[in-house]
Amino acid sequence: TELFQGQPTFRWIFNSFIVSFGTAFLSVIISALAAYGFAKLKIKGGKALFIIIISSIMIPKETFIVPLFEIIVDLNWVDTYASMIIPNLATGFGTFMLYSFFASIPDSVRESAKIDGAGEWLIFRKLMLPIVKPGLAALFILNFVTTWNDYLWQLLMARTEEMQTLNVGVASLQQSLNPNIGLKVAGAFIAAVPMIIVFVAFQKYFIAGATDGAVKE
Template sequence: MNDSGLSQRLAKAIVNGLLIGLAVLSLAPLLWMFAVSLMQPGEASAFPPPLWSSSPSLHNYHELFSRMGMGRYLFNSFLVSTLVTVIAVLLNTLAGYAFAKLAFPGRERVFRLLLAALVIPAQVSMMPLFLMLKQLGLINSYAGAVVPGMAGIFGIFLVRQYARSIPDELLEAPRIDGAGELRIFFQIVLPALRPILVTLAIFSFLGAWNDFMWPLIVLSNENLQTLPVALASLSREHVQDNEMMMAGSVVTVVPVLLLFLVLQRYYLQGLLVGSVKG
């Protein structure tokens, strides 16, 4: 019995040690990025590179926001990502619920067609979408940056699979009492979909925040550019300034990292419950 308990403790210690080692390896690039961002200009180019600055300072961050206008790009990214998230969650939830619980002609055929469209690369649709937005006068505007993320097939699929787990009786009872579909949706369906909505919101926000290609195409006005595009421009102008580049990377990564850590519990709950019920 003692040998069995000792073996279990040893196995548990080995597994925990491996997990801690993998966590350290995963965090090492982020920690190095933060350390370099606090170094003096040229300090990170020494060989061997120091693990920590001899005189850490916020000089690089001050330069980013005072001289490079990083605050404007940060605002642009927050605005575009927030708009995309709010609109995408609403539209994807409406469509996913309709495909899951509302009967209409051709429902299954339309849904299969949407799933088939998942295999089409997003880059294929960028040119026709750009031409459409140009005709509408939405180039070089926040609206032009938001349009592609307003609804996505994956989001519709995610909501549909989760919404199928809602009992039909829960929806039929208010219908018998005379409640309209919109009232049922906002008062009954949305609270039931809360875990998957948080998951969808995180996906949408991260996708919009990290998107580089579409803002680069549609936003040629420097005052409207988002953080990834601005960081790429910064790398061209300050290719040798590793410390400045790392400071810009920290500014880009930290907001979404904090968002994920705050909502991690709801995110995992949405994935796990969806996988069990769907």
């Protein structure tokens, strides 16, 4: 009861959903487009570019958080949803994960669609995406959970109480009040419930997505 009295907790939950869902959904689209291009299209210098993108996985976000913060400030995006969503959209991990799914699809499938007169965009949207649906669902879950728990970046971007996410809001509440273990546990529970619901709802896709792209026939 104390968690929901005197502070905009429902607003914090809403912000967390907007940021997490928006990031997960858009990043899946961008990763799928990039992975399909590298796996199925003949791109000049594509292999070298793919290696560079995959190498970015080894670079922790904390190493470039200062210049990234300066860019957000220059764009006047501080304390907006865009500042918490857009910097997390293009990821090497998402491209790498979906690449194996697209690469495992026989080229004959795409060539047959081309013979029937289908364009590249139609092949990608109507043929390829349904085949790699388990991988898309698994990546969506991973991105959703990662963004939901991304405390540091959301702390830097959320300047007002109305734009804070649930994790940031609960943490700030702990700083402004005397230490309250019950309040802390209540906030942790509320933050964990959406993760449990998302995982249970997409469990079969997550398990399939984690294994289906691991073997190339």
